[in-house]
Amino acid sequence: MTLKEIAERARKDVKVPIAERDVERAISALLASEDIWRVLDLSGTPVMALVRVLSTLRELGLLSWDGGRLVLTPAGRELADNLGIGPRRELKCPHCGGRGTTLGPVERIAGKFREIAADRPEAIQDYDQGYVTEETTLHRVAFMWSRGDLYGKDLIVLGDDDLVSIACALTRAPRKVVVLEIDRRLVEFIGDVAEKEGLPIEVKQHDLREPLPPELKARFDTFFCDPTESLRGFKVFAERGIAALKGPGSAGYLGLTHCEASYAKWREIQRFLLEAGAVIAELRDAFHDYVNWPYIDHMRSWPHLPVHRLPGREEIWYRSALIRIEVVEGPTIEERRYEGDIFADEEAATT
Ligand SMILES: [Fe+2]
Structure with a gap:
């Protein structure tokens, strides 16, 4: 099984873009945490794409979530190992929380x-x-x-x-x-x-x-x-x-x-x-x-x-x-009037 095969399967019948790299990021996040909110955060992948990747991994017997935790199966861990994917490391600066500024x-x-x-x-x-x-x-x-x-x-x-x-x-x-x-x-x-x-x-x-x-x-x-x-x-x-x-x-x-x-x-x-x-x-x-x-x-x-x-x-x-x-120059802006819903698109997750 390759990242490409998993991504193609995850993309089936959905409009949201799902890249091979998203599958890699998802697996890396799953190696670092079993908690849904941490995995969403660590993966750095759009929620609507990630949920598709997670379902696909489960269909392929690589992931399970029966106990409310996202657990890679032995086959999932073996795949990560074969593909050379390691756990996501956040490595945030403890002083500024990664923002690079002080108050x-x-x-x-x-x-x-x-x-x-x-x-x-x-x-x-x-x-x-x-x-x-x-x-x-x-x-x-x-x-x-x-x-x-x-x-x-x-x-x-x-x-x-x-x-x-x-x-x-x-x-x-x-x-x-x-x-x-x-x-x-x-x-x-x-x-x-x-x-x-x-x-x-x-x-x-x-x-x-x-x-x-x-x-x-x-x-x-x-x-x-x-x-x-x-x-x-x-x-x-x-x-x-x-x-x-x-x-x-x-x-x-x-x-x-x-x-x-x-x-x-x-x-x-x-x-x-x-x-x-x-x-x-x-x-x-x-x-x-x-x-x-x-x-x-x-x-x-x-x-x-x-x-x-x-x-x-x-x-x-x-x-x-x-x-x-x-x-730097201009600016060049075409000022338009917008109608209707401006919140929704296929990647919208929290609206
Ligand atoms: Fe810092």
């Missing part, structure tokens, strides 16, 4: 931010919400500061269930922070905090399927967003963010997962960013850790999972890369 001046607002975030609105499925840990938001702010994209700058945040605008403004580093957010609860929450703390935040209710309000076009030094991950949805966020930037030297930040985006999709996204006039200046994988959202047993991939154990709230398995782009 520095952001440390002094950490307590205040955690206190504010304790009263945040809970994530809801309507807008594909799912927020990152407070630790993650603080590291994002430190990262932006360290790259010269925060201090003295005008910042726009597109969709802010992570409360990035509040953390940024609490540091008093940015000149101004504008938030566009569709969820009325968050608009009110961020507005109330800004008023109470005297923060330079302006928050507007806005559906990003609509083009930017004209007064926000080409006005900002930095944008931040954590897009929904259908290719179409990702472009909606990226287009609005890039359209908000002043021009060359302006920077943008976006999140991107492996859970819902294959490398085929990453490539499309990278092509889109390059064609818009930007360079991918930095990409830090697994920078963002997400708190498990309350609708996890109603997400798209749930019925396909081999084992149905609810993870703990802070049992992190869903992570995303932090991408920093910088505009």
Whole structure:
């Protein structure tokens, strides 16, 4: 049995891309853990592809999950051995959790931010919400500061269930922070905090399927967003963010997962960013850790999972890369109006 044969069998009758390398990553993750959430995390493979690979391995007698654990059979272990696949090693830096940054001046607002975030609105499925840990938001702010994209700058945040605008403004580093957010609860929450703390935040209710309000076009030094991950949805966020930037030297930040985006999709996204006039200046994988959202047993991939154990709230398995782009020329953006569902595509797993 080869990786190619397993991948071909897994791909049968499904639209989601499954590469041979995904099969290798799955086996490597299975050698490292028997827990479904750890395997999802360690495999770095889209959930909807991974569940197909797991079923295929089981059909071939290489994997079993009868006791609620994902256990490679003796035949599965023998195959891994024959193919030269070893257990996945994470090897994260214990000091920064692999982010490569320290909080520095952001440390002094950490307590205040955690206190504010304790009263945040809970994530809801309507807008594909799912927020990152407070630790993650603080590291994002430190990262932006360290790259010269925060201090003295005008910042726009597109969709802010992570409360990035509040953390940024609490540091008093940015000149101004504008938030566009569709969820009325968050608009009110961020507005109330800004008023109470005297923060330079302006928050507007806005559906990003609509083009930017004209007064926000080409006005900002930095944008931040954590897009929904259908290719179409990702472009909606990226287009609005890039359209908000002043021009060359302006920077943008976006999140991107492996859970819902294959490398085929990453490539499309990278092509889109390059064609818009930007360079991918930095990409830090697994920078963002997400708190498990309350609708996890109603997400798209749930019925396909081999084992149905609810993870703990802070049992992190869903992570995303932090991408920093910088505009080199242009930018060139065709501002379109989008209709209908922007959340779904064949790789969507948590919508
Ligand atoms: Fe480190």
